[in-house]
Amino acid sequence: MGTSTASKLNIAIVGAGPAGCMAAAQLAPAGHRVLLFERQGGAWEKPCGGGITSKGIRRYPFLLDAMTEKKSIRHIELLDHAGRRLKIPLQMPLYVYSRRALNELMLKRALHAGAELVTAHVKSLDRMNSAKDASLKADARNAPWALRTSEKAFEADFVIVANGAKSSLAESLAHNFSTGDYSSAMGYHLHLKEDFIRIQFLKQFKGYIWTFPRADHVSLGICSKLSEHTAGELKEQLHSFAQETYGISIGPDDYFYSALIPTPELETMQRLRIAGSDWALIGDAAGLVDPITGEGIYFALRSGELLADALLAGHVEHYPDEVREDFGRNHQRAAQLMPMFYTSRFWGEEFTTRMIQFGRASRTLHAILRELFEEQDYIHLKRHLQRQMLRSLAEAIFGLKPRFSPQ
Ligand SMILES: Cc1cc2nc3c(=O)[nH]c(=O)nc-3n(C[C@H](O)[C@H](O)[C@H](O)COP(=O)(O)OP(=O)(O)OC[C@H]3O[C@@H](n4cnc5c(N)ncnc54)[C@H](O)[C@@H]3O)c2cc1C
Structure with missing residues (x-):
């Protein structure tokens, strides 16, 4: 499509989450007509931990908007399956948002930039005057x-699918994820006060339990590969964590949330198509989530921005390469490392247990772990981690003392 800046387009964005709102806020000021479709009618409490690392805050300082409720976090505590702990101070704070507050901030920016909100559930994407969407995959x-919504059809020159995980619209255009490409996540809002994040790893489990303190509650949650555990098993883990950590029983009145997170396997990432000449996928709809942590807000924002930049430059075809260069290769590396991280063993113990144990004894390993939470650079992670863990192991064997006092 001739998407030069000179020709003004009717752009339809499906989904007013972080991805859709970011794209809308960038595109509308350039004079394009941007319709932002949202089935919820506005901001809502999307099931999510709501954590954004310093990398996201640095790139998008508007997230620190004074009116938006959020909690600043300066420590993360890692726990292994047996409850052994390592507390890591962060150099730059991580922020935890309620998703209603974050979505409201993003939606306001988009509307202020000139996008128009349409409260509607988009049911399908067709070509004008064509009966069905059977030929879409062939890029007709x-x-x-x-x-098409339940009320009427809206016309658009360019469509951006930003409607989150398990998007049937994305599937009609480009991809089919399988069960192995998703993680299941669920949790509770508990009325507790806490000032730091806890992450607990479990035995032979591709995922983790988290507690994210928010302004007025703690969001407790768990995620794991969809195919590997039932919802009942995940709930059981959460209930015993709450009992052991806080001495409380989760009850029927505690707010419960659950949703899928796209965590595509490496092969899926490699064959994924995220744009055509007059369409593109961004955020969760494109599967752009860190497969180890499930972090997706930053990548939703960044993909919305990268797509808008490519469109405004008249080169939408550059968008997939921009994503690959910016963070896609890092996600592919994370997908490769995922089994090592969660289920491999090192010197007779779970890798995550050794990571915590040696992190207590080695200042360098401690710093690597802090950096992992702040930057998620997986490209160099394996080499750094293994080298440091081997060094710590040698120290342990030869009886050397820890080089600093752990928290
Ligand atoms: C339990 C859980 C915890 C998480 N914790 C974190 C975390 O702490 N930090 C982090 O970075 N990421 C986290 N994530 C991931 C994060 O929630 C997503 O990556 C992020 O919200 C993706 O943004 P998005 O804009 O792509 O999609 P979404 O935020 O899902 O927004 C999509 C929007 O599209 C709308 N929509 C859907 N279908 C239609 C339709 N057909 N028509 C109109 N509107 C439609 C939806 O109502 C929604 O508002 C978590 C995910 C889960 C499930």
Whole structure:
């Protein structure tokens, strides 16, 4: 499509989450007509931990907007399956948002930039004057898009699918994820006061339990690969964590949330198509989530921005390469490392247990772990971690003292 800055387009964005709102806020000021479709009608409490690391805050300082409720966190405590702990101070704080507050901030920016909100559930994407969408995958691109809602159809020159995980619209355009490409996540809002994040690793478990303190409650949650545990098993883990950590029983009145997180396998990432000549996928709809941590807000924002930049430059075809260069290669590395991180063993123990144990004894390893939480650079992680863990192991064997006092 001739998407030069000179030709003004009718752009339809499906989904007013972080990804859709970011794209809308960048595109509307350039004079394009941007319709932002949201089935919830506005900001809502999307099931999510709501944590954004310093990397996200640095790139998007508007997230620190004084009116938006959030909690600043300066420590993360890692626990292994047996409850052994390592507390890591962060150099730059991580912020935890309620998703209603974050979505409201993002939506306000988009509307202020000139996007128009349409409260509607987009049911399908067709071509104008075509009966069905059967030929979409072949990129049959000869007519504008028709976005069908239960009320009517809206016409668009360019469509951006930003409607989150398990998007049937994304599937109709580009990909089919399988069960192995998702993680299941669930949790509770508990009325507790806490000032630091806890992350607990479990035995032979591809995921973790978290507690994210928010302004007026703690968001407790768990995630694991979808195919590997039932919802009942995950709930059981959460209930015993709450009992052991806080001495409380989760009851029927505690707010419960659950949702899927796309955590694509490496092969899926490698074959994923995220744009055509007049369409693109961003955020969760494109599977752009860190497969080890499940962090997706930053990548939703960044992919929305990268797509808008490419569109405004008249080169939408550059968007997939921009994503790959910016964070896609790092996600591919994370997908490769995921089994090592969660289920491999090192010197007769779980890798995560050794990481915590040696992190207490080695200042360098401690710093690597802090950096992992702040930057998530997986490209160099394996080499750094293994080298430091081997060094710590040698220290332990030869009876050397820890080089600093752990927290
Ligand atoms: C339990 C859980 C915990 C998480 N914790 C964190 C965390 O702490 N930090 C982090 O960075 N990430 C976290 N994530 C991931 C994060 O929530 C997502 O990566 C992020 O919200 C993706 O943003 P998005 O804009 O792509 O999609 P979403 O935020 O899902 O937004 C999509 C929007 O589209 C709307 N929509 C859907 N279908 C339609 C339709 N057909 N028509 C109109 N509107 C539609 C939805 O209502 C929604 O508002 C977590 C995920 C889960 C499930």
